[in-house]
Amino acid sequence: MIRDPETFEALLDSVRRFVRERLVPAENEVADTDEIPEAIVQEMREMGLFGLTIPESYGGLELTMEEEARLLFELCKTSPAFRSVIGTTVGIGSQGILMDGTEAQKAYYLPKLATGELSSSFALTEPDAGSDAASLRTTAIKDGDHYVVNGTKRYITNAPHSKIFTLMARTNPADKGAGGVSAFIVDAQSPGISLGKNDQKMGQKGAHTCDVMFDNVRVPAANLIGGQEGQGFKTAMKVLEKGRIHLAAVCVGVAQRILDDALRYAIDRKQFGQPIAEFQLVQAMLADSKAELYAAECMVIDAARKRDEGRSVSTEASCCKMFASEMCGRVADRAVQILGGAGYLAEYGIERFYRDVRLFRLYEGTTQIQQIIIGRNMVREARG
Known part of the structure; x- marks a missing residue:
């Protein structure tokens, strides 16, 4: 659900500009130093990125699930470490308190989390x-x-x-x-x-x-x-369910960046007197990546809209996380293949993404855990 399309598009434009002008140019520095510059973290605070999911009454942006997903599609067209800065605060750090906290806990912690004063x-x-x-x-x-x-x-x-x-x-x-x-x-x-x-x-x-x-x-x-x-596990599972849609959206954004880089290289790189993008086997890898990326994006938006409607999305969230994280790994693997030897070299950046995205299939529930959740839910629903 998009509440105010014009306002939301303005937010997306600011995120796109931030990614293009600040995050992408800093990728190599972060990879070399293993540190994200404090100036960038402060800009994230000022943009309200720590408060994406916190209600406006507590100083946050109060994005719907669909709005959050679409914003992540843009924010994650760069090294995923940047998203990780806000990820734990946007997720369990605030949502556990928001969903199940006392009024006193909400009033004290949520405003500080929304501004990034607390992480x-x-x-x-x-x-x-x-x-x-x-x-x-x-x-x-x-x-x-x-x-x-x-x-x-x-x-x-x-x-x-x-x-x-x-x-x-x-x-x-x-x-x-x-x-x-x-x-x-x-x-x-x-x-x-x-x-x-x-x-x-x-x-x-x-x-x-x-x-x-x-x-x-x-x-x-x-x-x-x-x-x-005795309510902690229930709180964790509720927040992780939402987080699986969030992480699937992250996978879509990162995969789009990887595919964009691979396509650009394929158009520029020439072999046998023509761009390698003209070769059908290269086009096949590009096409497979595009189709899977599109499928993952559609899944994420569908699950997000269902959640915004108040519907149960346990199965959909696990489907999204499983498919999108596996998809992202396949896109990264094909991108290395398209770049050939260059894909194995650090200077082109693809090998870094190849390593970065491997984590997506592990945290917030491995692919195998998602399979178990989906299978159990199917059996339970079939039995009524």
């Missing part, structure tokens, strides 16, 4: 709990008007830069399943929190992840999201 990370994954999120071992034991948290979280995106964590911890050790998990807002500066070294990753330089250790960290009971124990 947030989602602390769910552990050394022994990833795809099986319900098996997490980090505990939060009630002690008076506080909870005492102990445990380790792994691969936490933006942890080195975040001011707060949306933490998933087990408040009922006797309940080994999802029902024993609760969600908390944790000040990243709390005594007892320590960070591991930044992970050395295959790609996405500039987007940082690391371990987060909690050693007898005291968290005020008022920071229990929603004020009710």
Whole structure:
């Protein structure tokens, strides 16, 4: 749903200009330094990008799901690390509080998240709990008007830069399943929190992840999201469902950039006396990429509109995430092939995208987890 087409198009124009003039020229610097310039992060704050999904009443842009997806199509025509700067705040950092937080929690945190004054990370994954999120071992034991948290979280995106964590911890050790998990807002500066070294990753330089250790960290009971124990897993799943459409839109944007670069190279590069874009086998790779990209875009918009209508989109969200992330990997692979030897060289940038997009098939639920969700939903619906 697009609420005000004219206003929204003006926002898209500003994002396109930002990508073209600021982000694309900084791609090599970010890849070389593994850092995103603070000036760019500040511009993101000023543009309101940290508050995309936060209601206007709390200072955000309050984009609908369709508007968010279309904006991501444009914002992600560059290195995905730039989107990662805002990703955890736009997603679980704000949405868990927005969906299930108390009024006091919303009033205090959402305005600060919307401006980028606070940035947030989602602390769910552990050394022994990833795809099986319900098996997490980090505990939060009630002690008076506080909870005492102990445990380790792994691969936490933006942890080195975040001011707060949306933490998933087990408040009922006797309940080994999802029902024993609760969600908390944790000040990243709390005594007892320590960070591991930044992970050395295959790609996405500039987007940082690391371990987060909690050693007898005291968290005020008022920071229990929603004020009710045992609801954390449900909160996480609701936000991740929305996040899967978000990530699918990211894949569409990045794939479009990769395909644009490959097409431009194919038109300019000559072999056997003509541009390689004239060769039918090169055209076949371009055509396959275009068709799959178009399909993913249509899927994302359809799922986004259904969600805006208030319909259940668990299956659609997983379909989008699965198809778009796999599609993006195939487009990147074909782009390397189209560029030939140049595709293997760092100076052309395609090999960097090839490495960057591999992550899309892993986080926020692997392809295999999406298959399980889709299959289970199909069986459940068939049985009525």
